[in-house]
Amino acid sequence: MLLAIAAGAPCSAGSGSTGSVFGGGHINSRRSELFYWLTITFSQTLGTALGDWAADTQGLGYAGGMVLFGGLLALVAALHLTTRLSRTLLFWAAFILTRPLGAVVGDFLDKPLDHGGLALSRYAASLVLLIAIVACIALFAAARPRGGPTEPTHGRPVTTETIAHPS
Numbered sequence: 001m002l003l004a005i006a007a008g009a010p011c012s013a014g015s016g017s018t019g020s021v022f023g024g025g026h027i028n029s030r031r032s033e034l035f036y037w038l039t040i041t042f043s044q045t046l047g048t049a050l051g052d053w054a055a056d057t058q059g060l061g062y063a064g065g066m067v068l069f070g071g072l073l074a075l076v077a078a079l080h081l082t083t084r085l086s087r088t089l090l091f092w093a094a095f096i097l098t099r100p101l102g103a104v105v106g107d108f109l110d111k112p113l114d115h116g117g118l119a120l121s122r123y124a125a126s127l128v129l130l131i132a133i134v135a136c137i138a139l140f141a142a143a144r145p146r147g148g149p150t151e152p153t154h155g156r157p158v159t160t161e162t163i164a165h166p167s
Helices: 002-018 030-057 061-082 087-110 122-143 160-164
Strands: none
Touching (some): 030 061
């Protein structure tokens, strides 16, 4: 709840004073940029703390934290595919959830076995993550229709604007 409030407050304030919540793909004033960086700072800092809190303090462990935050990200993806909820809202929800997920995955990879981790070195954990990222990129590239994206951009170049506002 604290994460939502702390990350949402700059967005709300930014929306009220700049007329945007960074969803149009443009940050065109110092005020918008300030709100953007405040949102990033709060979501990154508090997201890491949330991941640690869920895994350690609440007793979910690293695997439980991965299931929780991965499941919430899957829910955001399902909402994107099946509803007309604001794409901007869904983007920021997904963005904020990636931080606690990253914290618990990172801890799972490098924490000692007796703490529920795999005890990989930082270099080995980084290599595992690099391989996972490359595999995801390869899978997405293979699944992408040839000839470039036509949905949801309707022939327009892919930008944050066409992703956030497909129609």
